[in-house]
Amino acid sequence: MGRPGAARDVCGAALRAGLLLETAGRQDEVVKLLPPLSVAEGQLERGLEILDEAVAGDRALVA
Structure with missing residues (x-):
């Protein structure tokens, strides 16, 4: 991520939305x-949506 602390901020936003990530x-x-070896497709899609929203939110803070 291009801004210092951006990865930490994205992980924090994702955690508040229910997705656990690490830096x-x-x-x-x-x-x-860190997805589990067996995950339902709907859970995977929701996790990726949360990640997308967290990254988009971080970009909005930088712009």
Whole structure:
């Protein structure tokens, strides 16, 4: 992610919406997804929607 702290902010927004993510990398600049090995398609779609909303929200803060 381009802005320092952006990955942490995205993970925080996702957590508030019910999706658990982690940061990774030397400076926590990477958002890490940890889906279970077996996940229902609807759950996967909802998780990706939450991630999309969290990233879009972070972009809105930067713009």
